[in-house]
Amino acid sequence: MTNLRALLRDRLVYLDGGMGTLLQAAGLQPGERPETWNLTHPDAVRAAHRAYFDAGSHIVSANTFGANRLRFGAEELREVIFAGVRLVREAAQASAGAQPKFAAMDIGPSGRMLKPYGDLAFEDAVRLFAKAARLGAEAGADLILIETMNDSYETKAALLGAKEATDLPVLVSNAYGGDGKLMTGASPEAMVAMLEGLGADAIGLNCSLGPAALAPVARQYLAAASVPVLFKPNAGLPRVEDGRTVYDVPPADFAREAADAVRAGVRLVGGCCGTTPEYIRALVRETAGLTPVPVEPKRETVVSSSTHAVRFGPKPVLIGERLNPTGKKAFRQALLDQDMSYILREALHQQEAGADLLDVNVGIPEADEPALLPRAVEEVQTVSDLPLSIDTSDPAAMEAALRAVNGKPLVNSVNGSQESMDRVFPLVRKYGAAVIALTLDEEGIPPTAQGRLAIAERILREAERFGVERKNILFDALTMTVSASDSAAAVTLETVRLIRERLGCPTVLGVSNVSFGLPRRAAMNAAFLTLAIGEGLSAAILNPLSEEMMTAYRASLALRGQDPHCAGFLAHAQAHPEAARVPAAAPVSGPEQADALPPLQDAVRRGLREEAAARAREALREGQTPLSVIETHLIPALDAVGAAYEAGKLYLPQLMMAAEAAEAAFGELKGALSAGAAEVPARCPVVLATVRGDVHDIGKNIVRLLLESYGFQVSDLGKDVPPETILAEVRRLQAPWCGLSALMTTTVPAMAETVELLHREAPFCRVMVGGAVLTAVYARQIGADAYAADAMEAVRLCAAGEGAR
Amino acid sequence: MTGALRLTEIPDGLDWDRREILRYALPGGGDAEALPLEECLRLAAGAGGGRVLWRVEPVNLPDAGDEVSVGPLTLPSRDLKRALAGCGYAVVLAATLGMEMDRLIARYRRISPVRALLLHAIGAERVERALDVFSAGLSRELAPEGLTLRPRFSPGYGDLPLTVQPQLFALLDCERRLGLTLSQSLTMTPSKSVTALAGIRPAGEGKGEQST
Incomplete structure (x- = not known):
């Protein structure tokens, strides 16, 4: 046969x-x-x-x-x-x-x-x-x-x-x-x-x-x-x-x-x-008479997401570097708290700024990376449709993330050491990824372009042995600090050119290292990026929120004839006019807002996110501590909005808008904290979930938003969550409060089951319940400790009973 | 007329009914000025017009009991039986806006619940609107035959349980024809979707009676 x-x-x-x-x-x-x-x-x-x-x-x-x-x-x-x-x-x-x-x-x-x-x-x-x-x-x-x-x-x-x-x-x-x-x-x-x-x-x-x-x-x-x-x-x-x-x-x-x-x-x-x-x-x-057309192997290097493909070359691809905890205290804290909203915001900002791919790195020593990385990948995929670069040195985390990713990802990275290739190439092959290969090996980083080229050649031979196609390898020519060695950048640039000319393979560079230890780093990085693009660089790992970098990138494309009618450059220039460097003018506020409310409180009460964040930054610049900003502005503004809501003067949307604004301000304050400075008062952890079988989460999300805006450390498990998962999270955080939501009568039994399990296995945790089908009486019947009629009530409960058990 | 499965595309670009959207978003009423509604409408602009998958089946209303049969479906519902009174036939339909709206909602769920809430409301208005357009079109086709289309009745209304959803899905081949799926708890993905039945009866019948 x-x-x-x-x-x-x-x-x-x-x-x-x-x-x-x-x-x-x-x-x-x-x-x-x-x-x-x-x-x-x-x-x-x-x-x-x-x-x-x-x-x-x-x-x-x-x-x-x-x-x-x-x-x-x-x-x-x-x-x-x-x-x-x-x-x-x-x-x-x-x-x-x-x-x-x-x-x-x-x-x-x-x-x-x-x-x-x-x-x-x-x-x-x-x-x-x-x-x-x-x-x-x-x-x-x-x-x-x-x-x-x-x-x-x-x-x-x-x-x-x-x-x-x-x-x-x-x-x-x-x-x-x-x-x-x-x-x-x-x-x-x-x-x-x-x-x-x-x-x-x-x-x-x-x-x-x-x-x-x-x-x-x-x-x-x-x-x-x-x-x-x-x-x-x-x-x-x-x-x-x-x-x-x-x-x-x-x-x-x-x-x-x-x-x-x-x-x-x-x-x-x-x-x-x-x-x-x-x-x-x-x-x-x-x-019957047709001869089938032979299949031609294609040589482009391509990655993809749930929606689209991105090909490397000839136009350089931008890989956003900001999903990485290195040197970012707020990011590390967010990871420790499993606070994904921080990561999601960073992802979205980078996409809006023009990134083509997002690098995802959640490696901190205290975290369980094999569990955290796939979760971060899943979450980022819900807000961004960019292809991802899986950035880890932990093979278990790498494999878990490669499974979870939707599309063809990039792996960051392998290098020329046998140990690295033996570990990474089988995963790259099985999951069909492209991979960044660093041109270094057991001996370290060769000081010459020829040395790095030789490693690249060896990596290609070894990749073939593992069945990884040549087109799926991007070489990192390795950016070194120019303040440490005069020829550092020149060698890197020559490596980019040699790999392109001799091997025909795409290249990638992390850009910002080049300026380490120097003043005017952004300008130096931008110049280096421009030169590297001139050498035919295929991709750059950079901060797309840096205006200098993006201006250099857009200008390079226009100058290389890769930006028809300079349209991309013009759009960039319009979004970032030079006038923007002048300090922002006084905020426009109507006469009705003129009555004496401090600007941050006013921004929160009116639900203006950007304004609230800007005002929070301003308050910090003026020398206020994050703690005092929270106590004198954020909490009073939220309390005022909450009181107006409960009095029926404001409605849910305004309450939510205010909470979003407060949260944006809060984000700025968290980001500003440095070691030794006054900490934001740690409110207690609260676990939230919509119970098993129920997929309605709007109400629960409002509760989360409000609790977060008040500074509680909220772990939101999402919807349709089994009781065991909720228990595990309550135990992990030693949370004194757990909030359960159910919208459908059919899922109240699941809620009762969860309450019972928590009371038996985690007696330190009190359970509040809410949702359309519940009443105070019903809540008592299923054994809940408290009934939260609305989001404000949930905040009050948590604030009153913080850590009380 | 009965039996064949049909797919009707509702074109994109219908006007937004802002009042209806706010009714969904603010069931308790309230000041809508503060809401980023226009921004969300722009976000949702490409979310599509919707598709309606439908077939017409004979209705059988036994004198005794609370069961109704509509083609091969057996539906335990006194309310539906009342809604189909006098109808020889019924349209069985499933409508969906598709995934784009769900993607938008998922994107904003974590970063701006207000926008997610408004997008939910916009989606709800869109799918109802698509069904209204569909019903108007079908009513026009039925009129020359002396028939009228009765109001829609969905699983979950009155005493018609959600548990009939799998039957409707199988009858309409929703998964394959519409990409519509049922979760374990019998909710639909894409979420901006509707399944419903609507009776067809002679125009003269039931005149003067209260419509449901």
């Missing part, structure tokens, strides 16, 4: 057509699970498979699209999958077709959305798909076909699960919308980067539209992919005729349009909804 991988390599491969269409014709009812037909109507299923083999299909998919543990019990799942694969094999034997025939284990979406938008955890999804793939392999499938996936993260879970559970070839096909993107936003280029990295044997697209309408997406795949591309479109668009659904592209047109895709380079072709054996027969006839 022909080997499947050889078939993929050598021939135009025919897939099958629609299955639902045929089963419906045989009597499958709307709402009935098609997979159960493998057991109840095996003859109909086998006949459909056989019709495709007779029509010329090489690969026919088992009727297992929805066969997973979310829809079937363990025993039933095994039966459905075993029967499903067996029916394809029987059909292959029964068919007289002379072509090589293969049975695919078909895997569709789980039916649930992954976190953070839905409630299915990524690793649970991996397990779910691994289970289905393993059963398919045990049942004798020749390959796995993952298809109709409309979410990038779920596609990754499925591919990872299939690869970890079996050695079978895996084909991956996504369903694109009319806008040429997946439902959750991924572009074709982003999907190609991620799926190739993770080791898919062929990738492509199915469902959604007809072949002509899907052709533009197929072309994007062909332009980016180094593996065979598959194409399984619908028979056009459905329309209703006499109460029946018919598709608007008939077999002959379908075959002609699909043949165009084959001429463009598609190598596996079939049909999806609305297509029948007649379509496949027409397709085989139409393409």
Whole structure:
């Protein structure tokens, strides 16, 4: 029998057509699970498979699209999958077709959305798909076909699960919308980067539209992919005729349009909804004389996120460096407190300032990095759609983060020492990342460009041995401090040029090191960046919030002809006019605000975030201590707003706006604290969660916001949180208060269970409850210590009972 | 007319109903001046017009009991039975704005709850608006046949439990056709989505009776 991988390599491969269409014709009812037909109507299923083999299909998919543990019990799942694969094999034997025939284990979406938008955890999804793939392999499938996936993260879970559970070839096909993107936003280029990295044997697209309408997406795949591309479109668009659904592209047109895709380079072709054996027969006839276009390996270095791809070169890529605790006291404290909102704000600011990637580093000695790094990655992904650079030297943290990331990440970093390469390259290979390789080794950093080039060459040889492609390596030419050695920067710049010219590999530099120990560091860094870009630097790791750096970057692009009509530079200049260097003018305030309120209090009461932050900075500059600013301005302003709210003079939105403003001011004060200075009075830790089974979190988020604005150390566990998780966090923080929220009557039992568990296992912690369905009476009935009717009440409870137990 | 599954796209670019949005955001009323509503409307501008997936099924209202059957669905609800009185058919539908709105809300949830709240409200207004546009269009199609479309009725209204959601999802093939998924607690992702039934009955019937 022909080997499947050889078939993929050598021939135009025919897939099958629609299955639902045929089963419906045989009597499958709307709402009935098609997979159960493998057991109840095996003859109909086998006949459909056989019709495709007779029509010329090489690969026919088992009727297992929805066969997973979310829809079937363990025993039933095994039966459905075993029967499903067996029916394809029987059909292959029964068919007289002379072509090589293969049975695919078909895997569709789980039916649930992954976190953070839905409630299915990524690793649970991996397990779910691994289970289905393993059963398919045990049942004798020749390959796995993952298809109709409309979410990038779920596609990754499925591919990872299939690869970890079996050695079978895996084909991956996504369903694109009319806008040429997946439902959750991924572009074709982003999907190609991620799926190739993770080791898919062929990738492509199915469902959604007809072949002509899907052709533009197929072309994007062909332009980016180094593996065979598959194409399984619908028979056009459905329309209703006499109460029946018919598709608007008939077999002959379908075959002609699909043949165009084959001429463009598609190598596996079939049909999806609305297509029948007649379509496949027409397709085989139409393409019989065509020679498949060879797959050209692509050499661009590409990373991707949940939405888009970023390619390195020729335009230099900016990697934001600010998600890194080195030298940042407030960041370290945020990590210790597991306060992710600090990190999220930094992420968003860098994206707004123009970063193309975000470097994520949470390495502090006191933290559990293998737990913290993937969590930071997950959180950053909810606010930013930039590709990430996973920055750690801890292999366990690196692997955990590589799993959690949505897209193809960059790894920061490997170096030329054997120990580093042995540790990092297997992870880079398995998870399909690109990697920054430092041009140093066991002996240290070579003082010459030739020395660094030699290390780069050795790293390339070693990478090949590990199966890491050359295009996935970016070399860091290593920025050294120019005040320590006159030739330091010159050597770095020469290394950039040599690596580009001799090896053709992309390069990266961390920029700011160059000016260490010198005055006017920003200007020095900007000049160095400009020179490095002149040498063909592919990427810079820098602070995108530095105006000097960004001006140098934008100017360099314009001068190199990489900024059409200087549009980028002009936009940058408009956002950062030179006049901005003049100290800010007095704030504009209407006459009604003129009455005597100190400006910071006024800003908080009016809910002006930026204004409040600016006023807090100003107060610090004037010599006030953070503590006095909090006590004399923030707390009184919040109290006044809270009182007005309770008196019905202000409404929830104003209360929230004020809290946001206070929090912004608070952030400035925290950031200003230095060792030895007066600490912000540490309010007690409070754990908040929406209980298991409940996904409503607006009210809980308001409580969090208000508690944080009052300086409480809030750990927000999110929504749908199991009791055990809440207990673990309460114990970790030794929190005297835990707040639980529930909106639906159906989830109050989960709340009662959580209260009971906390009282039994963490008697030091008092539990307050709130949410639409609760009342004081109800709260007492389920054993809660307190009922918070609203967010202000929650603040009062925590303030009154701080550490009291 | 019955049986076939149809997908109707509602175009983007309908006017915003600011009053309705504020009604969702401020159920207790209050001064909206302080809110960054216009900023949030700009953020949501690209969030799309919505898609409605639907099919028409025959209604069967047995004289006894509180169950209603709509095509293959068996729905335990006295309130729905009342809402479908006199209807020979019903539209079963699912509508969604898609993921963009959820992405926006997730982004602002942690950094500005006020904006997240407003985006929730904007999404709620958008999806209801899309359904209104859909219903108006369907009503126009039904009128020449002497039929009218009754108000929508969703799982979770009255005594129609959320537990019927999986049946509706299966009937409409929501996951595949709309990318709509159900969580364990039977809520939908994308979150700005609605499932509903709406009766169809002869225009003369039930005249003068209070609409539900």
